[in-house]
Amino acid sequence: MFSSKIYISRRNILKSKIKSGIILFLGNDESPINYSGNTYQFRQDSSFLYYFGLDEPGLVGVIDVDENKEILFGDDVSLEDTVWTGPMPKLLEKRTLVGVENSQPKKNLHDYIKRAILLKKKIHFLPQYRAENVIKLSSIIGHPNSLVNKNTSVELIKAVVSQREIKTKEEIAEIEKAVNISHQMYKVAMKKIKPGLYEKEIVGIMEGLASSKGSGISFPMIFSIHGEILHNHYHGNIMKEKDIVVVDSGAESLMHYASDITRTIPVGGKFTKKQKDIYNIVLAAHNEAISNIKPGIKYKYIHLLAAKVIAKGLKEIGLMKGSIDEAVEQGAHALFFPHGLGHMLGLDVHDMEGLGEDYVGYNNLISRSKQFGLAYLRLAKELQPGFVLTVEPGIYFIPDLIKIWKEEKKFTNNINYNEVEKYLDFGGIRLENDVVVEEKGYRILGKKIPITVKEVEEACG
Numbered sequence: 001m002f003s004s005k006i007y008i009s010r011r012n013i014l015k016s017k018i019k020s021g022i023i024l025f026l027g028n029d030e031s032p033i034n035y036s037g038n039t040y041q042f043r044q045d046s047s048f049l050y051y052f053g054l055d056e057p058g059l060v061g062v063i064d065v066d067e068n069k070e071i072l073f074g075d076d077v078s079l080e081d082t083v084w085t086g087p088m089p090k091l092l093e094k095r096t097l098v099g100v101e102n103s104q105p106k107k108n109l110h111d112y113i114k115r116a117i118l119l120k121k122k123i124h125f126l127p128q129y130r131a132e133n134v135i136k137l138s139s140i141i142g143h144p145n146s147l148v149n150k151n152t153s154v155e156l157i158k159a160v161v162s163q164r165e166i167k168t169k170e171e172i173a174e175i176e177k178a179v180n181i182s183h184q185m186y187k188v189a190m191k192k193i194k195p196g197l198y199e200k201e202i203v204g205i206m207e208g209l210a211s212s213k214g215s216g217i218s219f220p221m222i223f224s225i226h227g228e229i230l231h232n233h234y235h236g237n238i239m240k241e242k243d244i245v246v247v248d249s250g251a252e253s254l255m256h257y258a259s260d261i262t263r264t265i266p267v268g269g270k271f272t273k274k275q276k277d278i279y280n281i282v283l284a285a286h287n288e289a290i291s292n293i294k295p296g297i298k299y300k301y302i303h304l305l306a307a308k309v310i311a312k313g314l315k316e317i318g319l320m321k322g323s324i325d326e327a328v329e330q331g332a333h334a335l336f337f338p339h340g341l342g343h344m345l346g347l348d349v350h351d352m353e354g355l356g357e358d359y360v361g362y363n364n365l366i367s368r369s370k371q372f373g374l375a376y377l378r379l380a381k382e383l384q385p386g387f388v389l390t391v392e393p394g395i396y397f398i399p400d401l402i403k404i405w406k407e408e409k410k411f412t413n414n415i416n417y418n419e420v421e422k423y424l425d426f427g428g429i430r431l432e433n434d435v436v437v438e439e440k441g442y443r444i445l446g447k448k449i450p451i452t453v454k455e456v457e458e459a460c461g
């Protein structure tokens with residue numbers, strides 16, 4: 001964890017933004033797999049981690065803004081518990097680590113909140129993504145389960161986003177540690193991917209590295225010879241000589257900051273001419289996007305720049321036609337690039353997505369498009385120094401989408417369906433790096449992971 005000063009300062013800033021009431025941060029509890037004693041790897045809530053730093057179950061953090069008081073609610077483990085867990089620090093020691101001056105047993109939380117409600121104080125809480133936390137909150141604040149996520153504090157959401165979206169140098173260093181774990185994962189993957197192996201044989205090695213070097217993976221790995229399926233978590237295919245594999249994966253640093261990296265790797269070690277042509281278009285879009293990142297520019301603009309590079313490249317090889325500007329404005333390129341260019345990255349791989357994507361990626365100056373493709377852009381607003389984000393363009397040949405668009409005669413001015421149909425068994429290509437916005441531009445985080453055709457083929461050896 002960071003020093004207590006950092007958590008104290010984060011909470012003080014939050015207090016200055018939320019003028020009154022009580023702020024309630026529920027930590028996560030253990031989550032059972034198939035019976036209560038057999039649990040998933042514990043993952044603390046990221047906002048709790050950000051303000052209270054403690055990476056363990058059974059805790060609730062309260063910031064009483066009106067009384068300028070912070071309380072950690074939790075319980076010391078009993079002697080009997082320590083037979084199973086080993087000696088555990090006391091609540092007093094835990095709160096001291098993160099500079100909190102008060103602690104109380106968990107059973108007092110209900111009364112504390114009840115009293116505040118009687119005094120007509122506002123209880124601020126964030127949206128909940130775990131069912132058991134919805135139930136807990138429901139019992140603490142007395143709202144029915146179905147209303148908990150409707151009664152969240154927009155004031156708190158906005159305040160938390162405004163803090164967590166600007167990464168400090170300590171946080172950037174943590175994200176960079178995670179990217180450097182990814183660096184090792186990709187170097188090994190490029191060496192080990194071979195025709196005849198199951199996808200999961202490499203997935204296992206990569207996940208093992210993430211666990212041995214950090215806190216494990218930051219999201220379930222996408223590793224597939226069917227890269228055209230954007231979030232494909234099936235790893236049971238045997239890889240063949242001419243296949244390409246989309247490998248989209250991330251690691252967590254020990255403090256749970258995430259990386260999120262994608263490479264597309266030729267199973268036989270060399271790309272075919274057809275694969276290389278598409279690959280280089282994606283790489284050009286990636287490079288064009290990154291080189292334009294700077295404070296003050298809208299990420300939607302960067303997304304559209306990448307889309308134009310993709311449309312132009314596809315026109316050059318005969319898959320698209322007509323005006324590139326018009327094609328991108330109307331969304332014709334989304335047949336091939338149907339997702340957003342990227343998202344914020346931090347304690348969550350899609351940082352703060354649990355608070356509501358639009359609070360994170362949009363604001364009162366820019367709202368989400370309804371156009372297919374652009375609608376999936378998670379980050380559109382103006383960039384600021386300290387934002388850490390992903391840049392992840394891709395080109396995919398999705399047979400069902402191509403078939404339906406052709407039947408519906410969509411964008412026939414911009415798409416050569418007869419040529420596109422020659423790529424129905426191509427799969428997909430995506431490339432992704434993690435970038436910090438700096439005062440004067442940008443920096444790609446971490447050690448360089450092979451990305452050009454030449455670098456990837458060399459790394460495949």
Ligand code: GLY
Binds near residue numbers: 260432
């Ligand atoms: N987790 C997939 C991605 O955003 O890259």
Ligand code: MN
Binds near residue numbers: 248260
């Ligand atoms: Mn990714």
Ligand code: MN
Binds near residue numbers: 260342392
């Ligand atoms: Mn990503």
